[in-house]
Amino acid sequence: xxxxxxxSRANPACxxxxxDQSASMSDPIGGGxxxxxxxxxxxxxxxLLAELSVKCAKEEGVRDYFHxxxxxxGHTVGSAFTGPLAGRELVPLxxxxxxxxxxEKRVKKVPDGAGGxxxxxxxFPVWVDPVAHGATPMCxxxxxxxxxxxxxVGRHPDCFPPIVLNLTDGESTDGDPTSAAWSVQTHVSAxxxxxxxxxxxxxxNSVPVTFPTSDAALPDSYARTLFGMSSVLPxxxxxxxxxxxxxxxETTRGFxxxxxxxxxxxxLDIGTRATDLR
Amino acid sequence: MYTSSLRAPKQGxxxxxxxxxxxxxxxxxxDDWLTGPVCAAVADGASxxxxxxxxATLLATSATGAxxxxxxxxxxxxxxxxxxxxxxxAWREWLVGYVAAREADDRPIAWYEQPKLxxxxxxxxxxxxxxxxxxxxxRWDAAALGDSCLFHIRDDRLLRAFPVESxxxxxxxxxxxxxxxxxxxxxxxxxxxxxxxxxxxxxxxxCTDALAAWFLHETERGQRPWQVLxxxxxxxxxxxxxxxxxxxxxxxxxxxxxxxVVHVDLG
Numbered sequence: 001x002x003x004x005x006x007x008s009r010a011n012p013a014c015x016x017x018x019x020d021q022s023a024s025m026s027d028p029i030g031g032g033x034x035x036x037x038x039x040x041x042x043x044x045x046x047x048l049l050a051e052l053s054v055k056c057a058k059e060e061g062v063r064d065y066f067h068x069x070x071x072x073x074g075h076t077v078g079s080a081f082t083g084p085l086a087g088r089e090l091v092p093l094x095x096x097x098x099x100x101x102x103x104e105k106r107v108k109k110v111p112d113g114a115g116g117x118x119x120x121x122x123x124f125p126v127w128v129d130p131v132a133h134g135a136t137p138m139c140x141x142x143x144x145x146x147x148x149x150x151x152x153v154g155r156h157p158d159c160f161p162p163i164v165l166n167l168t169d170g171e172s173t174d175g176d177p178t179s180a181a182w183s184v185q186t187h188v189s190a191x192x193x194x195x196x197x198x199x200x201x202x203x204x205n206s207v208p209v210t211f212p213t214s215d216a217a218l219p220d221s222y223a224r225t226l227f228g229m230s231s232v233l234p235x236x237x238x239x240x241x242x243x244x245x246x247x248x249x250e251t252t253r254g255f256x257x258x259x260x261x262x263x264x265x266x267x268l269d270i271g272t273r274a275t276d277l278r
Numbered sequence: 279m280y281t282s283s284l285r286a287p288k289q290g291x292x293x294x295x296x297x298x299x300x301x302x303x304x305x306x307x308x309d310d311w312l313t314g315p316v317c318a319a320v321a322d323g324a325s326x327x328x329x330x331x332x333x334a335t336l337l338a339t340s341a342t343g344a345x346x347x348x349x350x351x352x353x354x355x356x357x358x359x360x361x362x363x364x365x366x367x368a369w370r371e372w373l374v375g376y377v378a379a380r381e382a383d384d385r386p387i388a389w390y391e392q393p394k395l396x397x398x399x400x401x402x403x404x405x406x407x408x409x410x411x412x413x414x415x416x417r418w419d420a421a422a423l424g425d426s427c428l429f430h431i432r433d434d435r436l437l438r439a440f441p442v443e444s445x446x447x448x449x450x451x452x453x454x455x456x457x458x459x460x461x462x463x464x465x466x467x468x469x470x471x472x473x474x475x476x477x478x479x480x481x482x483x484x485c486t487d488a489l490a491a492w493f494l495h496e497t498e499r500g501q502r503p504w505q506v507l508x509x510x511x512x513x514x515x516x517x518x519x520x521x522x523x524x525x526x527x528x529x530x531x532x533x534x535x536x537x538x539v540v541h542v543d544l545g
Contacts (some may be wrong), residue, residue: 054393270325273398274400
Protein backbone atom coordinates (compact mmCIF):
# COMPACT_ATOMS: atom_id res chain seq x y z
CA UNK A 1 0.00 0.00 0.00
CA UNK A 2 2.55 2.53 -1.11
CA UNK A 3 0.96 4.46 -3.99
CA UNK A 4 4.35 4.26 -5.68
CA UNK A 5 3.62 2.02 -8.67
CA UNK A 6 5.09 3.21 -11.93
CA UNK A 7 2.52 4.71 -14.28
CA SER A 8 3.52 3.68 -17.79
CA ARG A 9 2.05 2.40 -21.03
CA ALA A 10 2.75 -1.14 -19.82
CA ASN A 11 1.17 -0.41 -16.43
CA PRO A 12 -1.38 2.34 -17.03
CA ALA A 13 -3.57 3.98 -14.41
CA CYS A 14 -7.31 4.53 -14.52
CA UNK A 15 -9.21 7.70 -13.69
CA UNK A 16 -13.00 7.82 -13.56
CA UNK A 17 -14.69 11.21 -13.52
CA UNK A 18 -18.23 11.32 -12.19
CA UNK A 19 -20.10 14.41 -13.36
CA ASP A 20 -23.28 15.55 -11.64
CA GLN A 21 -25.70 16.50 -14.43
CA SER A 22 -28.83 16.93 -12.31
CA ALA A 23 -31.32 19.82 -12.61
CA SER A 24 -29.87 21.55 -9.54
CA MET A 25 -26.64 22.02 -11.46
CA SER A 26 -28.34 24.83 -13.45
CA ASP A 27 -28.11 27.07 -10.37
CA PRO A 28 -25.36 29.66 -10.31
CA ILE A 29 -22.24 28.89 -8.32
CA GLY A 30 -21.75 30.83 -5.08
CA GLY A 31 -19.43 33.75 -4.66
CA GLY A 32 -21.04 36.01 -7.26
CA UNK A 33 -19.43 34.28 -10.23
CA UNK A 34 -21.64 34.38 -13.34
CA UNK A 35 -21.27 30.66 -14.15
CA UNK A 36 -23.78 27.91 -13.50
CA UNK A 37 -22.63 24.87 -11.54
CA UNK A 38 -23.02 22.66 -14.63
CA UNK A 39 -20.67 24.97 -16.55
CA UNK A 40 -18.15 24.94 -13.70
CA UNK A 41 -17.96 21.14 -13.54
CA UNK A 42 -17.87 20.79 -17.34
CA UNK A 43 -15.02 23.32 -17.50
CA UNK A 44 -13.25 21.52 -14.64
CA UNK A 45 -13.39 18.13 -16.29
CA UNK A 46 -12.41 19.53 -19.72
CA UNK A 47 -9.44 21.28 -18.11
CA LEU A 48 -8.44 18.08 -16.31
CA LEU A 49 -8.61 16.07 -19.54
CA ALA A 50 -6.56 18.74 -21.35
CA GLU A 51 -3.98 18.91 -18.55
CA LEU A 52 -3.58 15.12 -18.53
CA SER A 53 -3.21 15.09 -22.32
CA VAL A 54 -0.52 17.75 -22.22
CA LYS A 55 1.24 16.03 -19.31
CA CYS A 56 1.50 12.79 -21.29
CA ALA A 57 2.21 14.38 -24.68
CA LYS A 58 5.36 13.36 -26.49
CA GLU A 59 6.41 14.22 -30.01
CA GLU A 60 4.88 11.05 -31.46
CA GLY A 61 1.53 11.68 -29.72
CA VAL A 62 -0.03 11.31 -26.30
CA ARG A 63 1.12 8.23 -24.42
CA ASP A 64 -1.48 5.98 -22.85
CA TYR A 65 -0.32 6.33 -19.27
CA PHE A 66 -3.98 6.72 -18.29
CA HIS A 67 -7.34 5.34 -19.35
CA UNK A 68 -10.20 7.69 -18.57
CA UNK A 69 -13.95 7.53 -18.16
CA UNK A 70 -16.39 10.40 -17.72
CA UNK A 71 -19.68 9.18 -16.28
CA UNK A 72 -22.55 11.65 -16.10
CA UNK A 73 -25.38 11.24 -13.64
CA GLY A 74 -28.70 13.04 -13.75
CA HIS A 75 -31.56 12.07 -16.03
CA THR A 76 -29.54 8.92 -16.63
CA VAL A 77 -26.20 7.37 -15.62
CA GLY A 78 -23.74 6.83 -18.47
CA SER A 79 -20.90 8.20 -20.54
CA ALA A 80 -20.73 12.00 -20.35
CA PHE A 81 -18.51 12.28 -23.42
CA THR A 82 -19.91 14.21 -26.32
CA GLY A 83 -18.60 14.16 -29.88
CA PRO A 84 -16.63 11.19 -31.27
CA LEU A 85 -16.29 9.53 -27.83
CA ALA A 86 -20.04 9.70 -27.04
CA GLY A 87 -21.27 6.54 -25.34
CA ARG A 88 -17.80 5.23 -24.48
CA GLU A 89 -16.61 4.59 -20.94
CA LEU A 90 -12.90 3.87 -20.31
CA VAL A 91 -10.92 5.40 -23.18
CA PRO A 92 -7.09 5.43 -23.60
CA LEU A 93 -5.75 8.95 -23.10
CA UNK A 94 -4.33 9.15 -26.66
CA UNK A 95 -7.83 8.72 -28.06
CA UNK A 96 -9.21 11.33 -25.66
CA UNK A 97 -6.54 13.80 -26.79
CA UNK A 98 -7.11 13.14 -30.48
CA UNK A 99 -10.90 13.24 -30.35
CA UNK A 100 -12.36 16.23 -28.51
CA UNK A 101 -15.86 17.17 -29.60
CA UNK A 102 -14.54 20.59 -30.58
CA UNK A 103 -11.88 23.13 -29.68
CA GLU A 104 -13.41 26.40 -28.50
CA LYS A 105 -11.65 29.75 -28.51
CA ARG A 106 -11.39 31.12 -24.99
CA VAL A 107 -9.94 34.41 -23.81
CA LYS A 108 -7.41 34.20 -21.00
CA LYS A 109 -5.12 36.68 -19.33
CA VAL A 110 -1.40 36.05 -19.45
CA PRO A 111 1.58 38.03 -18.09
CA ASP A 112 2.66 40.77 -20.49
CA GLY A 113 6.28 40.61 -19.35
CA ALA A 114 6.09 44.04 -17.76
CA GLY A 115 4.25 43.11 -14.59
CA GLY A 116 0.76 43.37 -16.07
CA UNK A 117 -1.69 41.08 -17.81
CA UNK A 118 -2.78 40.95 -21.40
CA UNK A 119 -5.72 39.10 -22.94
CA UNK A 120 -4.99 36.35 -25.42
CA UNK A 121 -7.09 33.75 -27.21
CA UNK A 122 -6.40 30.12 -26.51
CA UNK A 123 -7.85 26.83 -27.70
CA PHE A 124 -10.05 25.04 -25.16
CA PRO A 125 -10.81 21.42 -26.11
CA VAL A 126 -14.23 20.19 -25.06
CA TRP A 127 -15.21 16.59 -24.38
CA VAL A 128 -18.01 17.15 -21.86
CA ASP A 129 -20.83 19.70 -22.22
CA PRO A 130 -22.75 21.31 -19.35
CA VAL A 131 -25.93 19.34 -18.68
CA ALA A 132 -28.55 19.97 -15.94
CA HIS A 133 -31.48 17.62 -16.17
CA GLY A 134 -33.15 15.17 -13.81
CA ALA A 135 -32.40 13.90 -10.30
CA THR A 136 -29.00 13.20 -8.66
CA PRO A 137 -28.44 9.41 -8.62
CA MET A 138 -25.03 9.68 -6.96
CA CYS A 139 -25.22 6.19 -5.44
CA UNK A 140 -25.83 4.67 -8.88
CA UNK A 141 -22.97 6.72 -10.31
CA UNK A 142 -20.62 5.53 -7.57
CA UNK A 143 -21.74 1.97 -8.20
CA UNK A 144 -20.91 2.40 -11.90
CA UNK A 145 -17.49 3.78 -10.94
CA UNK A 146 -16.98 0.84 -8.59
CA UNK A 147 -17.72 -1.60 -11.42
CA UNK A 148 -15.16 0.13 -13.66
CA UNK A 149 -12.58 0.21 -10.86
CA UNK A 150 -13.17 -3.42 -9.94
CA UNK A 151 -12.74 -4.53 -13.54
CA UNK A 152 -9.62 -2.38 -13.93
CA VAL A 153 -7.76 -3.72 -10.87
CA GLY A 154 -8.74 -7.24 -11.95
CA ARG A 155 -7.00 -6.65 -15.28
CA HIS A 156 -4.15 -4.51 -13.89
CA PRO A 157 -3.37 -5.96 -10.45
CA ASP A 158 -0.08 -4.04 -10.10
CA CYS A 159 -1.39 -0.67 -11.25
CA PHE A 160 -1.24 2.64 -9.48
CA PRO A 161 -4.62 2.55 -7.71
CA PRO A 162 -7.58 3.88 -9.72
CA ILE A 163 -8.75 7.39 -8.95
CA VAL A 164 -12.42 8.35 -8.98
CA LEU A 165 -13.11 12.08 -9.04
CA ASN A 166 -16.69 13.08 -8.33
CA LEU A 167 -17.77 16.58 -9.39
CA THR A 168 -21.09 17.49 -7.80
CA ASP A 169 -23.23 19.90 -5.79
CA GLY A 170 -23.60 17.08 -3.30
CA GLU A 171 -27.39 16.70 -3.22
CA SER A 172 -27.75 12.95 -3.80
CA THR A 173 -31.36 11.89 -4.46
CA ASP A 174 -30.97 8.11 -4.39
CA GLY A 175 -29.80 7.78 -0.81
CA ASP A 176 -26.81 8.48 1.38
CA PRO A 177 -23.78 8.00 -0.92
CA THR A 178 -21.39 7.22 1.95
CA SER A 179 -21.68 3.46 1.65
CA ALA A 180 -21.32 3.46 -2.15
CA ALA A 181 -18.29 5.74 -1.78
CA TRP A 182 -16.72 3.33 0.70
CA SER A 183 -17.31 0.41 -1.66
CA VAL A 184 -15.29 2.15 -4.39
CA GLN A 185 -12.34 2.40 -2.02
CA THR A 186 -12.40 -1.30 -1.12
CA HIS A 187 -10.93 -2.25 -4.50
CA VAL A 188 -7.22 -2.71 -4.13
CA SER A 189 -4.25 -3.21 -6.42
CA ALA A 190 -0.86 -4.39 -5.16
CA UNK A 191 -0.02 -0.71 -4.75
CA UNK A 192 -2.99 0.44 -2.68
CA UNK A 193 -6.72 1.02 -2.48
CA UNK A 194 -8.69 3.00 -5.06
CA UNK A 195 -8.92 6.69 -4.26
CA UNK A 196 -12.10 8.77 -4.27
CA UNK A 197 -11.82 12.54 -4.48
CA UNK A 198 -14.66 15.05 -4.56
CA UNK A 199 -15.09 18.51 -6.06
CA UNK A 200 -18.08 20.19 -4.44
CA UNK A 201 -19.62 23.11 -6.35
CA UNK A 202 -22.13 25.02 -4.31
CA UNK A 203 -24.48 27.97 -4.68
CA UNK A 204 -23.68 28.90 -1.09
CA ASN A 205 -21.62 32.04 -0.85
CA SER A 206 -18.84 30.49 1.26
CA VAL A 207 -15.08 30.68 1.29
CA PRO A 208 -13.45 28.20 -1.17
CA VAL A 209 -11.68 25.29 0.54
CA THR A 210 -8.86 23.23 -0.99
CA PHE A 211 -7.74 19.87 0.42
CA PRO A 212 -8.85 20.43 4.04
CA THR A 213 -7.73 18.37 7.02
CA SER A 214 -11.12 18.47 8.71
CA ASP A 215 -14.72 19.36 7.93
CA ALA A 216 -14.80 22.14 10.52
CA ALA A 217 -14.77 25.00 8.01
CA LEU A 218 -17.28 23.43 5.63
CA PRO A 219 -20.60 25.25 5.38
CA ASP A 220 -23.23 22.51 5.14
CA SER A 221 -24.03 18.84 5.54
CA TYR A 222 -23.54 18.14 1.81
CA ALA A 223 -19.97 19.39 1.98
CA ARG A 224 -19.32 17.47 5.20
CA THR A 225 -20.71 14.27 3.68
CA LEU A 226 -18.51 14.66 0.59
CA PHE A 227 -15.49 15.39 2.79
CA GLY A 228 -16.17 12.24 4.79
CA MET A 229 -16.45 10.22 1.56
CA SER A 230 -13.10 11.48 0.25
CA SER A 231 -9.86 9.49 0.54
CA VAL A 232 -6.98 10.73 2.62
CA LEU A 233 -4.21 11.96 0.31
CA PRO A 234 -1.41 9.37 0.03
CA UNK A 235 2.02 10.60 1.24
CA UNK A 236 3.43 11.54 -2.18
CA UNK A 237 0.29 13.54 -3.02
CA UNK A 238 0.59 15.34 0.32
CA UNK A 239 4.16 16.21 -0.66
CA UNK A 240 3.00 17.76 -3.94
CA UNK A 241 0.11 19.52 -2.19
CA UNK A 242 2.62 21.05 0.23
CA UNK A 243 4.68 22.21 -2.76
CA UNK A 244 1.55 23.97 -4.02
CA UNK A 245 1.12 25.78 -0.75
CA UNK A 246 -1.54 23.53 0.80
CA UNK A 247 -0.97 22.89 4.51
CA UNK A 248 -1.36 19.15 3.97
CA UNK A 249 -1.15 16.73 6.89
CA GLU A 250 -1.82 13.03 7.41
CA THR A 251 -5.55 13.77 7.64
CA THR A 252 -5.79 15.90 4.48
CA ARG A 253 -8.46 14.58 2.15
CA GLY A 254 -8.93 14.78 -1.59
CA PHE A 255 -11.77 17.28 -1.35
CA UNK A 256 -12.20 20.73 -2.85
CA UNK A 257 -15.07 23.14 -2.22
CA UNK A 258 -15.86 25.76 -4.90
CA UNK A 259 -12.20 25.81 -5.93
CA UNK A 260 -9.96 24.61 -8.75
CA UNK A 261 -9.05 20.94 -8.64
CA UNK A 262 -6.89 20.90 -11.79
CA UNK A 263 -3.82 20.87 -9.55
CA UNK A 264 -4.54 17.22 -8.86
CA UNK A 265 -2.92 16.39 -12.22
CA UNK A 266 0.35 17.57 -10.67
CA UNK A 267 -0.06 14.89 -7.98
CA LEU A 268 0.50 12.16 -10.59
CA ASP A 269 4.02 10.96 -11.37
CA ILE A 270 4.92 9.82 -14.86
CA GLY A 271 8.66 10.44 -14.57
CA THR A 272 11.07 13.31 -14.09
CA ARG A 273 9.12 16.52 -13.68
CA ALA A 274 9.87 19.41 -16.00
CA THR A 275 10.50 21.97 -13.26
CA ASP A 276 12.04 25.39 -13.83
CA LEU A 277 14.95 26.59 -11.71
CA ARG A 278 14.16 29.08 -8.98
CA MET B 279 43.03 6.81 -21.22
CA TYR B 280 40.31 4.57 -22.61
CA THR B 281 36.72 5.70 -22.91
CA SER B 282 33.55 3.72 -23.46
CA SER B 283 29.85 4.29 -23.00
CA LEU B 284 26.53 2.50 -22.77
CA ARG B 285 23.00 3.82 -23.05
CA ALA B 286 19.76 1.91 -22.52
CA PRO B 287 16.10 2.96 -22.45
CA LYS B 288 13.66 2.58 -19.63
CA GLN B 289 12.15 -0.92 -19.52
CA GLY B 290 9.14 -0.94 -21.86
CA UNK B 291 10.47 1.84 -24.06
CA UNK B 292 12.24 1.47 -27.39
CA UNK B 293 15.85 2.66 -27.86
CA UNK B 294 14.41 5.49 -30.01
CA UNK B 295 12.45 6.69 -26.98
CA UNK B 296 15.53 6.94 -24.76
CA UNK B 297 15.86 10.57 -23.62
CA UNK B 298 19.37 10.28 -22.19
CA UNK B 299 22.26 11.52 -24.29
CA UNK B 300 26.02 11.47 -24.12
CA UNK B 301 29.04 12.46 -26.15
CA UNK B 302 32.76 11.79 -25.81
CA UNK B 303 35.31 13.83 -27.79
CA UNK B 304 37.42 12.88 -29.53
CA UNK B 305 35.18 10.14 -30.86
CA UNK B 306 36.93 6.81 -30.45
CA UNK B 307 36.55 3.08 -29.97
CA UNK B 308 36.80 1.53 -26.47
CA ASP B 309 40.23 0.10 -27.23
CA ASP B 310 41.69 3.37 -28.53
CA TRP B 311 44.25 4.82 -26.09
CA LEU B 312 43.84 8.60 -25.91
CA THR B 313 46.62 10.86 -24.74
CA GLY B 314 45.18 14.30 -25.45
CA PRO B 315 42.40 16.03 -23.55
CA VAL B 316 39.15 14.08 -23.47
CA CYS B 317 35.79 15.80 -22.98
CA ALA B 318 32.62 13.94 -22.12
CA ALA B 319 29.07 14.83 -21.19
CA VAL B 320 25.89 13.06 -20.20
CA ALA B 321 22.42 14.64 -20.19
CA ASP B 322 19.08 13.33 -19.02
CA GLY B 323 15.97 14.80 -20.66
CA ALA B 324 12.97 15.17 -18.34
CA SER B 325 10.21 12.64 -19.06
CA UNK B 326 7.51 15.30 -18.84
CA UNK B 327 9.14 17.46 -21.52
CA UNK B 328 8.48 17.36 -25.23
CA UNK B 329 11.59 16.71 -27.36
CA UNK B 330 13.54 15.96 -24.18
CA UNK B 331 15.88 13.54 -25.94
CA UNK B 332 16.68 16.05 -28.67
CA UNK B 333 17.43 18.75 -26.09
CA ALA B 334 19.58 16.36 -24.04
CA THR B 335 21.54 15.52 -27.20
CA LEU B 336 22.05 19.17 -28.06
CA LEU B 337 23.00 19.99 -24.48
CA ALA B 338 25.55 17.16 -24.27
CA THR B 339 26.99 18.19 -27.62
CA SER B 340 27.18 21.88 -26.67
CA ALA B 341 28.70 21.21 -23.25
CA THR B 342 31.32 18.83 -24.65
CA GLY B 343 32.17 21.28 -27.41
CA ALA B 344 32.48 24.17 -24.97
CA UNK B 345 34.73 22.13 -22.68
CA UNK B 346 36.93 21.22 -25.64
CA UNK B 347 37.27 24.82 -26.79
CA UNK B 348 37.90 26.38 -23.39
CA UNK B 349 39.58 24.44 -20.58
CA UNK B 350 38.22 26.90 -18.01
CA UNK B 351 34.54 26.50 -18.88
CA UNK B 352 34.11 23.64 -16.40
CA UNK B 353 35.99 25.46 -13.62
CA UNK B 354 33.73 28.47 -13.47
CA UNK B 355 29.97 28.27 -12.90
CA UNK B 356 29.26 31.46 -14.83
CA UNK B 357 31.19 30.33 -17.89
CA UNK B 358 29.40 26.99 -17.86
CA UNK B 359 26.07 28.80 -17.45
CA UNK B 360 26.97 30.91 -20.51
CA UNK B 361 27.59 27.70 -22.46
CA UNK B 362 24.12 26.51 -21.42
CA UNK B 363 22.56 29.77 -22.65
CA UNK B 364 24.42 29.28 -25.96
CA UNK B 365 22.91 25.80 -26.18
CA UNK B 366 19.49 27.41 -25.72
CA UNK B 367 20.18 29.71 -28.67
CA ALA B 368 21.04 26.66 -30.77
CA TRP B 369 17.80 25.06 -29.61
CA ARG B 370 15.74 27.98 -30.88
CA GLU B 371 17.29 27.59 -34.32
CA TRP B 372 16.79 23.82 -34.26
CA LEU B 373 13.15 24.22 -33.22
CA VAL B 374 12.31 26.46 -36.18
CA GLY B 375 13.49 23.70 -38.49
CA TYR B 376 11.63 21.04 -36.50
CA VAL B 377 8.31 22.88 -36.65
CA ALA B 378 8.78 23.54 -40.38
CA ALA B 379 9.56 19.87 -40.96
CA ARG B 380 6.42 18.82 -39.10
CA GLU B 381 4.36 21.20 -41.24
CA ALA B 382 5.99 19.88 -44.41
CA ASP B 383 5.29 16.34 -43.23
CA ASP B 384 1.59 17.27 -42.89
CA ARG B 385 1.88 16.59 -39.17
CA PRO B 386 1.53 20.07 -37.65
CA ILE B 387 2.09 20.62 -33.93
CA ALA B 388 -0.97 19.27 -32.08
CA TRP B 389 -2.89 21.28 -29.48
CA TYR B 390 -1.51 19.12 -26.66
CA GLU B 391 2.09 19.60 -27.82
CA GLN B 392 1.98 23.38 -28.09
CA PRO B 393 2.05 24.24 -24.34
CA LYS B 394 5.14 22.05 -23.84
CA LEU B 395 6.78 23.37 -26.99
CA UNK B 396 6.20 26.93 -25.74
CA UNK B 397 7.67 26.05 -22.36
CA UNK B 398 10.74 24.39 -23.83
CA UNK B 399 12.35 21.07 -22.89
CA UNK B 400 14.26 20.39 -19.67
CA UNK B 401 17.34 18.27 -19.06
CA UNK B 402 20.15 17.71 -16.60
CA UNK B 403 23.72 18.00 -17.84
CA UNK B 404 27.11 16.90 -16.56
CA UNK B 405 30.31 17.60 -18.48
CA UNK B 406 33.88 16.61 -17.65
CA UNK B 407 37.30 17.26 -19.14
CA UNK B 408 40.34 15.03 -18.59
CA UNK B 409 43.78 16.35 -19.46
CA UNK B 410 47.23 15.02 -18.66
CA UNK B 411 49.40 17.26 -16.52
CA UNK B 412 53.18 17.62 -16.32
CA UNK B 413 53.39 14.64 -13.95
CA UNK B 414 51.81 11.23 -14.42
CA UNK B 415 48.49 12.51 -13.17
CA UNK B 416 45.43 13.56 -15.14
CA ARG B 417 43.50 16.60 -14.04
CA TRP B 418 39.75 16.42 -14.32
CA ASP B 419 37.27 19.27 -14.17
CA ALA B 420 33.53 18.78 -14.12
CA ALA B 421 30.47 20.99 -14.13
CA ALA B 422 26.92 19.86 -13.54
CA LEU B 423 23.40 21.13 -13.34
CA GLY B 424 21.07 18.49 -11.95
CA ASP B 425 21.62 14.98 -10.67
CA SER B 426 23.72 13.30 -13.34
CA CYS B 427 26.84 12.22 -11.46
CA LEU B 428 30.57 11.68 -11.75
CA PHE B 429 32.24 8.98 -9.65
CA HIS B 430 36.03 8.80 -9.23
CA ILE B 431 37.35 5.41 -8.16
CA ARG B 432 40.83 4.69 -6.84
CA ASP B 433 42.24 1.52 -5.31
CA ASP B 434 38.83 -0.11 -5.41
CA ARG B 435 37.07 2.56 -3.38
CA LEU B 436 34.96 5.60 -4.18
CA LEU B 437 37.18 8.66 -3.91
CA ARG B 438 34.71 11.31 -5.03
CA ALA B 439 31.02 11.55 -5.92
CA PHE B 440 29.88 14.72 -7.66
CA PRO B 441 27.50 16.58 -7.46
CA VAL B 442 25.26 14.17 -5.50
CA GLU B 443 26.93 12.34 -2.64
CA SER B 444 24.12 10.28 -1.15
CA UNK B 445 21.55 7.93 -2.67
CA UNK B 446 18.90 9.52 -0.46
CA UNK B 447 19.36 12.86 -2.21
CA UNK B 448 17.72 11.74 -5.48
CA UNK B 449 14.10 12.63 -6.24
CA UNK B 450 12.04 13.24 -9.37
CA UNK B 451 12.48 17.02 -9.32
CA UNK B 452 16.20 17.56 -9.95
CA UNK B 453 17.69 20.83 -11.15
CA UNK B 454 17.09 21.06 -14.90
CA UNK B 455 18.28 23.26 -17.72
CA UNK B 456 15.35 24.67 -19.68
CA UNK B 457 16.13 25.43 -23.31
CA UNK B 458 14.53 28.89 -23.03
CA UNK B 459 16.26 29.88 -19.79
CA UNK B 460 18.42 32.94 -20.45
CA UNK B 461 18.97 34.06 -16.87
CA UNK B 462 22.71 33.59 -16.59
CA UNK B 463 22.83 34.33 -12.87
CA UNK B 464 20.04 31.85 -12.13
CA UNK B 465 21.74 29.10 -14.10
CA UNK B 466 25.11 29.89 -12.51
CA UNK B 467 23.55 29.62 -9.04
CA UNK B 468 22.54 26.05 -9.80
CA UNK B 469 25.74 24.95 -11.54
CA UNK B 470 28.17 22.93 -9.45
CA UNK B 471 31.82 22.53 -10.36
CA UNK B 472 34.50 20.17 -9.10
CA UNK B 473 38.06 19.24 -9.99
CA UNK B 474 40.41 16.43 -9.09
CA UNK B 475 43.60 14.61 -9.92
CA UNK B 476 43.36 11.14 -11.37
CA UNK B 477 46.23 8.68 -11.28
CA UNK B 478 47.05 5.79 -13.51
CA UNK B 479 44.66 2.96 -12.70
CA UNK B 480 41.85 5.25 -11.57
CA UNK B 481 38.38 4.86 -13.04
CA UNK B 482 35.83 7.59 -13.61
CA UNK B 483 32.15 7.00 -14.40
CA UNK B 484 29.62 9.57 -15.58
CA CYS B 485 26.09 8.32 -14.94
CA THR B 486 22.53 9.57 -15.31
CA ASP B 487 20.38 9.55 -12.18
CA ALA B 488 18.86 6.07 -11.89
CA LEU B 489 22.24 4.41 -12.35
CA ALA B 490 23.92 7.02 -10.13
CA ALA B 491 21.40 6.42 -7.32
CA TRP B 492 21.98 2.67 -7.58
CA PHE B 493 25.76 3.24 -7.64
CA LEU B 494 25.71 5.32 -4.45
CA HIS B 495 23.30 2.96 -2.70
CA GLU B 496 25.50 -0.01 -3.48
CA THR B 497 28.57 1.87 -2.25
CA GLU B 498 26.76 2.87 0.94
CA ARG B 499 26.10 -0.80 1.70
CA GLY B 500 29.72 -1.76 1.19
CA GLN B 501 29.48 -3.06 -2.37
CA ARG B 502 31.70 -2.16 -5.34
CA PRO B 503 29.32 -1.07 -8.12
CA TRP B 504 32.23 0.09 -10.29
CA GLN B 505 33.23 -3.52 -10.66
CA VAL B 506 29.75 -4.41 -11.89
CA LEU B 507 29.74 -1.61 -14.49
CA UNK B 508 33.31 -2.53 -15.45
CA UNK B 509 32.06 -5.92 -16.63
CA UNK B 510 30.11 -4.25 -19.43
CA UNK B 511 31.63 -0.88 -20.29
CA UNK B 512 35.11 -1.75 -21.62
CA UNK B 513 33.66 -3.90 -24.38
CA UNK B 514 30.52 -1.84 -25.00
CA UNK B 515 28.52 -4.93 -24.04
CA UNK B 516 25.01 -3.48 -24.45
CA UNK B 517 23.26 -6.86 -24.48
CA UNK B 518 24.89 -7.90 -21.21
CA UNK B 519 24.26 -4.47 -19.72
CA UNK B 520 20.59 -4.53 -20.75
CA UNK B 521 20.10 -8.03 -19.30
CA UNK B 522 21.71 -6.91 -16.04
CA UNK B 523 19.51 -3.77 -15.95
CA UNK B 524 16.42 -5.91 -16.39
CA UNK B 525 17.49 -8.01 -13.41
CA UNK B 526 18.26 -5.18 -11.00
CA UNK B 527 15.09 -3.32 -11.98
CA UNK B 528 13.03 -6.46 -11.41
CA UNK B 529 14.65 -6.81 -7.97
CA UNK B 530 13.64 -3.23 -7.20
CA UNK B 531 17.29 -2.23 -6.78
CA UNK B 532 17.12 0.39 -9.53
CA UNK B 533 14.38 2.78 -10.59
CA UNK B 534 13.05 2.08 -14.07
CA UNK B 535 14.48 4.96 -16.08
CA UNK B 536 16.70 5.63 -19.07
CA UNK B 537 20.31 4.82 -18.19
CA UNK B 538 23.61 6.16 -19.53
CA VAL B 539 27.16 5.57 -18.38
CA VAL B 540 30.43 6.93 -19.73
CA HIS B 541 33.52 5.14 -18.40
CA VAL B 542 36.92 6.82 -18.46
CA ASP B 543 39.64 4.30 -17.66
CA LEU B 544 42.94 5.90 -16.74
CA GLY B 545 44.77 2.70 -17.68
